[in-house]
Amino acid sequence: xxxxxxxxxxxxxxxxxxxxxxxxxxxxxxxxxxxxxxxxxxxxxxxxxxxxxxxxxxxxxxxxxxxxxxxxxxxxxxxxxxxxxxxxxxxxxxxxxxxxxxxxxxxxxxxxxxxxxxxxxxxxxxxxxxxxxxxxxxxxxxxxxxxxxxxxxxxxxxxxxxxxxxxxxxxxxxxxxxxxxxxxxxxxxxxxxxxxxxxxxxxxxxxxxxxxxxxxxxxxxxxxxxxxxxxxxxxxxxxxxxxxxxxxxxxxxxxxxxxxxxxxxxxxxxxxxxxxxxxxxxxxxxxxxxxxxxxxxxxxxxxxxxxxxxxxxxxxxxxxxxxxxxxxxxxxxxxxxxxxxxxxxxxxxxxxxxxxxxxxxxxxxxxxxxxxxxxxxxxxxxxxxxxxxxxxxxxxxxxxxxxxxxxxxxxxxxxxxxxxxxxxxxxxxxxxxxxxxxxxxxxxxxxxxxxxxxxxxxxxxxxxxxxxxxxxxxxxxxxxxxxxxxxxxxxxxxxxxxxxxxxxxxxxxxxxxxxxxxxxxxxxxxxxxxxxxxxxxxxxxxxxxxxxxxxxxxxxxxxxxxxxxxxxxxxxxxxxxxxxxxxxxxxxxxxxxxxxx
Numbered sequence: 140x141x142x143x144x145x146x147x148x149x150x151x152x153x154x155x156x157x158x159x160x161x162x163x164x165x166x167x168x169x170x171x172x173x174x175x176x177x178x179x180x181x182x183x184x185x186x187x188x189x190x191x192x193x194x195x196x197x198x199x200x201x202x203x204x205x206x207x208x209x210x211x212x213x214x215x216x217x218x219x220x221x222x223x224x225x226x227x228x229x230x231x232x233x234x235x236x237x238x239x240x241x242x243x244x245x246x247x248x249x250x251x252x253x254x255x256x257x258x259x260x261x262x263x264x265x266x267x268x269x270x271x272x273x274x275x276x277x278x279x280x281x282x283x284x285x286x287x288x289x290x291x292x293x294x295x296x297x298x299x300x301x302x303x304x305x306x307x308x309x310x311x312x313x314x315x316x317x318x319x320x321x322x323x324x325x326x327x328x329x330x331x332x333x334x335x336x337x338x339x340x341x342x343x344x345x346x347x348x349x350x351x352x353x354x355x356x357x358x359x360x361x362x363x364x365x366x367x368x369x370x371x372x373x374x375x376x377x378x379x380x381x382x383x384x385x386x387x388x389x390x391x392x393x394x395x396x397x398x399x400x401x402x403x404x405x406x407x408x409x410x411x412x413x414x415x416x417x418x419x420x421x422x423x424x425x426x427x428x429x430x431x432x433x434x435x436x437x438x439x440x441x442x443x444x445x446x447x448x449x450x451x452x453x454x455x456x457x458x459x460x461x462x463x464x465x466x467x468x469x470x471x472x473x474x475x476x477x478x479x480x481x482x483x484x485x486x487x488x489x490x491x492x493x494x495x496x497x498x499x500x501x502x503x504x505x506x507x508x509x510x511x512x513x514x515x516x517x518x519x520x521x522x523x524x525x526x527x528x529x530x531x532x533x534x535x536x537x538x539x540x541x542x543x544x545x546x547x548x549x550x551x552x553x554x555x556x557x558x559x560x561x562x563x564x565x566x567x568x569x570x571x572x573x574x575x576x577x578x579x580x581x582x583x584x585x586x587x588x589x590x591x592x593x594x595x596x597x598x599x600x601x602x603x604x605x606x607x608x609x610x611x612x613x614x615x616x617x618x619x620x621x622x623x624x625x626x627x628x629x630x631x632x633x634x635x636x637x638x639x640x641x642x643x644x645x646x647x648x649x650x651x652x653x654x655x656x657x658x659x660x661x662x663x664x665x666x667x668x669x670x671x672x673x674x675x676x677x678x679x680x681x682x683x684x685x686x687x688x689x690x691x692x693x694x695x696x697x698x699x700x701x702x703x704x705x706x707x708x709x710x711x712x713x714x715x716x717x718x719x720x721x722x723x724x725x726x727x728x729x730x731x732x733x734x735x736x
Contacts, residue, residue: 142450142454143188143189143193143196143257143258143450144189145181145185145254145257146254146446146498147178147181147182148693149495150181150250150253151178152693153495153502153676154250154502155177156679157499157502157679158503160174160177160246160506161173161174163506163509164244167509167513169243169244172243180251181250183227184229184254185254187227187229187254187255188251188254188258189254189258191220191223192258192262194216195215195220195259195262196400196566197563198216199213199214199216199259199399199400199401200261200399200400200566200570202400203394203399204400204402206340206392209340209388209389209390211340211341212342213343213402214399217343217400218342221262221295224295225294228241229251229295230292230294231294231295232247233245233248233249234289234293235277238289238290238293239289240293245505245508245509245512246502246505246509248270249439249505250505253439253442253446253501256439256440256443256444257443257444257447260443260570260571261400262400262401264337264401265338265341265401266298267436268299268301268433269292269295269297269298269299270436271299271428271430271436272292272348272350273289273292273293275301275426275428276289276292276350276416279367279416280369283377284369286379287376287378288375290379291345291346291379295344296344296345297344297346298338298341298343298347300336300338300350300406301336302349302350302370302406303333304335305332305334315353315365316354317331317351318330318331318353318354319353319354319355319413320356321356322412326412326413326414327353327355327368327414328410328412329353329408329412330408330411332405332406332408333351333408334406335393335403335577336349337402337403337404337577338404339389339403340404340406345381346371346373348369348370348372349369349371349387349406350416350426351370351408352365353413353422355419355420358419358420359420362423366417366421366422367421367422367423368413369416370412370413370414371387372385372387374412385411386408387407387408387409389404389405389407390405390406390407391405393405395573396572397566397570397573398570430579431531434531435504435505435531437535437578438501438504438535438538438539439501440539440571440574441497441539441542441571441574441575442494442497442498442501444542444545444567444570445490445493445494445497445541445545446494448490448494448545448548448549448564448567449487449545451562451563451564452486452548452549452552453487455477455553455556455562456478457476457478459477460473460474460475460476461474461477462474462475462477464480485707486548486551486552487552488707489544489545489708490548491700492673492703492704493538493542495676496673497537497669499672500533500668500669500672501538503530503672504526504530507523507526507530508523508527510523522603525600526603526607528592528596528600529588529593529601529603530604530668532585532587532588533584533588533664533668535579536588537661539574539575539581542571542574543568543571546571550565582657582658584661585657585660585661586657588657588660588661588664589653589657593639594639594643594646598636598640598643601635601636605632608628609632611674611675612625616678617678617681618681621674621678624670624674624677624705627670627705627709628667628674631667632667641719642656645722645723649723652723654723655721655723655726656719659716659718660715660719663712666708666711666712669704669709670704670705673700673701673705674701676701677698677701677702680694680698
């Protein structure tokens with residue numbers, strides 16, 4: 140979206156008015172991270188996103204990446220933008236100063252990633268993958284590995300990837316075949332092929348550090364026999380300098396529906412030198428560090444796309460004239476701007492509710508990551524970890540599913556122009572479609588939420604979050620309308636618990652009940668979670684108006700969007716509740732041959 144404008148005002152509202160990030164940072168020991176500093180960083184990030192990344196977004200889509208003899212050339216302007224990104228110090232923001240980082244909070248570095256993704260989704264994927272690579276080595280790597288790889292990764296001189304998927308297995312990693320053979324010097328020879336590797340080969344950096352899942356000889360079958368390795372494109376000396384080429388090559392790149400400027404690669408490992416991260420056969424556990432960060436990042440991509448769709452659609456709706464409004468505003472006009480028509484407003488408000496509700500959920504999760512990484516109280520860390528465990532699959536799946544609707548409405552509001560490439564809306568919809576797929580599809584996130592997080596904890600993780608909502612509602616003070624919203628939310632929290640108990644009971648006798656209910660359960664959870672944040676935002680906005688704010692339109696817009704959400708979007712959860720309680724019979728009774736026409 141060439142006309143994309145980073146949503147700095149709303150980011151400030153969520154961070155400092157809704158969640159009080161200043162107190163949050165002070166408590167965690169970031170006294171120097173003032174509101175003025177954060178605003179300055181956001182301003183500079185917005186300049187980079189709006190002026191450098193957005194103008195090359197459509198170029199990336201039209202030109203795509205090219206592959207030749209194992210090398211990938213990125214679209215015009217992409218490499219130069221990355222050089223500016225590195226010169227600006229953006230890759231190093233949240234990483235330890237000991238390895239060349241700036242030591243700033245995770246939430247600060249991650250919040251500006253929304254701007255980069257909203258301006259240019261395909262470009263933003265390159266540095267985004269590096270952050271997960273860095274975090275994995277920081278968390279699980281040895282001191283030698285950290286000293287060898289982290290300084291140049293953090294600086295941005297090198298980039299990183301995650302290599303999980305193979306042609307015969309997607310998310311079912313227990314089936315992977317990539318092999319790791321021990322070498323006499325303590326390293327490993329990695330052999331196999333990985334597919335769908337985002338940023339697996341490109342022309343941005345001097346080296347690419349792959350985080351690779353592979354099997355050791357005689358490893359147990361399934362996920363219990365997977366180990367994790369660092370495998371650089373170019374071998375690296377002990378003092379962190381590039382030496383000779385490793386046995387890592389790019390066999391091809393995928394031709395895709397969207398994000399054409401992002402190189403999606405087939406990577407071949409031919410006795411490539413690799414280094415074990417963590418314990419043998421515990422690779423999947425270590426990889427979850429990378430995957431969970433990537434899942435939050437993918438949720439941000441969905442939210443950023445909803446924001447970009449809203450911006451484009453709103454500009455068009457204010458300018459495009461079509462038909463007369465039943466309540467004519469200007470009798471002399473042949474037609475009115477389409478923003479006056481109720482159905483256009485329905486679509487715009489849905490985009491706004493998803494984008495801004497998603498921003499609140501994402502920032503809340505970022506805040507929990509800060510606590511998990513920097514709090515000194517173990518109980519506070521444990522609470523943050525519990526909240527993240529529950530909310531991460533919701534962030535990843537709900538924010539990307541709602542983005543499909545938001546970007547579709549972007550096309551719809553433009554009408555025929557939305558289907559034409561030059562306006563940017565059809566690219567936005569194509570680019571965003573991938574977000575529901577990678578880092579685990581919506582179905583996988585739903586099984587994770589319902590099975591591994593809610594039921595496996597006997598409802599404890601859900602109970603922690605519902606206790607937070609209930610505590611807020613018990614102290615809530617607002618006008619008659621907002622008190623009605625509060626009561627509605629409390630009713631939904633009770634229903635959430637009841638639905639959970641019903642699924643648990645059904646699944647105890649028929650395991651298919653869990654899978655049958657899971658996606659509806661996640662979507663229900665997402666709608667109720669958003670209701671919590673919209674109630675909080677409405678309260679905060681009302682307080683600012685009562686205090687005489689000069690930004691009355693901004694705050695009143697929050698209240699009216701909350702009204703729309705409770706009236707028109709939250710009730711969708713009842714359809715999902717019906718799906719949850721319907722059981723597995725209607726899904727599983729049909730024979731495979733009955734699917735034939």
